[in-house]
Amino acid sequence: MESVSVESKDEVLQRHRNEKKNMQCKIQSLKKSVAKGDRKRKKEVAEQIAEIEVKLNQKQFEELERLNNESVEDVFNSSLEKISLDDSTNKTSRAEKRRKKKITQLKEREATIQEHEIKNLGGARHKETQTLLQKLKNLGMSIYDIPSDGNCLYSAIVHQLKEVTGKIYTVPEIRMKTSDFLKNNKDDYIPYLSHPDTGNILTDEQFDDYCNQVANTAQWGGEVELRALSHIFNTPIKIVQAEGFDITIGIEYNDCNKPLILVFHRHMYGLGEHYNTVCLI
Known part of the structure; x- marks a missing residue:
């Protein structure tokens, strides 16, 4: 031996x-x-x-x-x-x-x-990660790493849909669904989007361009896209974070489906936030 x-x-x-x-x-x-x-x-x-x-x-x-x-x-x-x-x-x-x-x-x-x-x-970054690991450990879960490539939100949703519902999607499919939903519900979402340079609410043309970027580029997704995804799949989305309370988007679906669980990292990368997801320990 x-x-x-x-x-x-x-x-x-x-x-x-x-x-x-x-x-x-x-x-x-x-x-x-x-x-x-x-x-x-x-x-x-x-x-x-x-x-x-x-x-x-x-x-x-x-x-x-x-x-x-x-x-x-x-x-x-x-x-x-x-x-x-x-x-x-x-x-x-x-x-x-x-x-x-x-x-x-x-x-x-x-x-x-x-x-x-x-x-x-x-x-x-380390302190935040340790806090998240402990919170998830108390829930019997751990962090499941998602690549930082601009698709982290959509990749996390793909992973959770498979884990929770057994349904398999690709990132391009999820992006297209999100883009179409935003276009079809422009009046509900355009007030929450602003131009990065001027801070003004997007024009109709700029909103259409934004939706096209959601569908066809690696544009980072945030709260607007999370709310759209919650409605698309009629499911709550729980965001576990180190600072403050955890957030659940789409609480109106709590009685319909189990939540998709994402982990929000505010300090993981120098360029900004990042989404991971979870797996059972």
């Missing part, structure tokens, strides 16, 4: 440093791949970079959590046992002082390492 290699904490931290160096090299390579003036590619790369950083930070934090879950006392006792064996032939007051000094140094070193790692991984 092959022996399993177990990394020490020093080895894990060194590997983490190497992973971060490799990540920075990859980020620099991605940035160089963007042609000057190519806004679309620049946005895509920025999202890729944000996703790479989040995934690495989360992975490294979980590895540190697992290490830190090992009893610190076990570490100290192990060190104490080793020191005791070394000094077993010379149990003097000087040996006792050396033992206490080594234990104190070990405690201080462990505390410094943990403080350093917590500072590095304790940003807004």
